[in-house]
Amino acid sequence: MPDVSPFVILFAAVFTNNILLVYFLGMCSFIAVSNTVPTALGLGAAVTFVSVLTAAAGWPVYHLVLVPLGLEYLQFIVFIVLIAALVQFVEMVIERTSQTLYVNLGIFLPLITVNCAILGLCLFMVSWSYGFLQSLAWGAGSGIGWFVAVVALAGLRQKIRFSKVPPALEGAGITIVVAGTMAMAFMGFAGMVAIR
């Protein structure tokens, strides 16, 4: 277990080690659902929620079940199953409790199941041999980091809609250019904190 405070990990996961802009995980839903700020807010919140839950559930499953039995190689399939079940669960809860959130997230929730950011954060947390609290912080931080990035991109895309974009770059082109520029900006944080 690296000797890093969970608070540092939380901060680092949002800024210096942003799962999206530094590790480039979860790009598909990042591009697909960043049309407007409200939907981005919804999906970002859902991803944050699911990532905390997965980290909280994935850590004990890995360290208390897979490691003692020497079955670390099952981590991929186990995490995938775990994430799928959690997303189903979250969908059920959201549908029951908030109609507004369900309308905005309804068709996007299944996207989280195959969101590689979530699987990625689980794999990072075990390969860096984080403790439970550190994993929780990493999960929460990654979720919030994804949230920040997707909302920022959605805000930019809303502005771009009223800007003069060269015809060849309209749509996906300019979105990827903007996302790349954001990633470069986040590179400025690189190396500020060590988290492993």
Added chain:
Amino acid sequence: MDVGLLLVSAAVLGGLAGILALVLIVADKYIADYGICKVDINRDPAVSFECRGGGNLLMALAERKIFIPSACGGQGTCGYCKVEVRAGAGSVLPTERMHLTRTDIRRNVRLSCQIKIKNDLALRIPAELLAVQEFACEVEKLEALSHDTKLVRLKLLDPAAIAFKPGQYCQLNVPRGYLLRLVPPIFEPIFRAYSIASMPKDEGIVELIIRLVPNGICTTWVHTLLAEGDRVTITGPYGEFYLREDSERPIICVGGGSGVAPVRSIVEHLFDKGTQRRVDCFIGQRALRDLYWHRENVARAAHHKNFRYIPSLSGLEPGDAWEGETDFIHLVVDRSIDDASDKECYLCGPPIMIDAVIAVLKDKGLPEERVYFDKF
């Protein structure tokens, strides 16, 4: 790799998956429990009902024998199952939006297959739809009309008679046993819409004209497995495409491909009633081997001065002995009709044919409100 490790891996993976499945099942039972919900229809206690929440509205209505038309079987792709929901459905879902016009949304029209019953609902369903019934039938006759098209004559058993207007359609249910045997199996109910090709006079039978569609679920079943004497169920009648009998205007009928079915019902019905209206009937097919309902029409044209029959084969095959028209049907209509301003027009066939024919007829002065069509 030793067997022990293999067994442990399998047990761990299976166990984990099992636990997660159990959690989901329990959650489904408790979190997704919406209790008993009231569904009010037209404020009429005779048709309103109560049901367990959680299911979708289309299926709940079908269980109570209220048949809302649907061609895709509740997948949200056909957009037919529109129902006016006055209260209780929440806001429009993204999956409905592409099928609803702005007027629909203003009038609280929703896609019933996308609405989950989570609380009490208040609906308004037009009386015609409430009149739709389910019929148990026996296949009385199967007849090959052409190389890929069959006439299926169904004898109605329960109820034993159907009241419909020529041009309307019914839905044929594909039997569950067949769907489960498919690879991969299909678990949800599947029904497909077919125009009724027989006359309303013959109220004890329904004739459908079904053309084999490559890889079609329903048509493959009809063409390979269905046999005379089999029991099937249909629902109907549906549709706004039907003959307007209160008018005296001359009629143009255009049928393309298997769109001949409702045209057959309309034309046979008119002449059975001894109509004095002028009827121009255009039939478009590919080749000679696709042409059916031909001799009847030739004979009818010889007997009735007010009937004109113009078939056209647009894709003749080598060896076809054919003297008639060989153009696409809209070109034939263009040549054969001079002035359409006083006429009434019934079109059934593929969308591209219908659009082309409408464009031609509009040029000839036919007002839009007298064009009735059924695209499929």
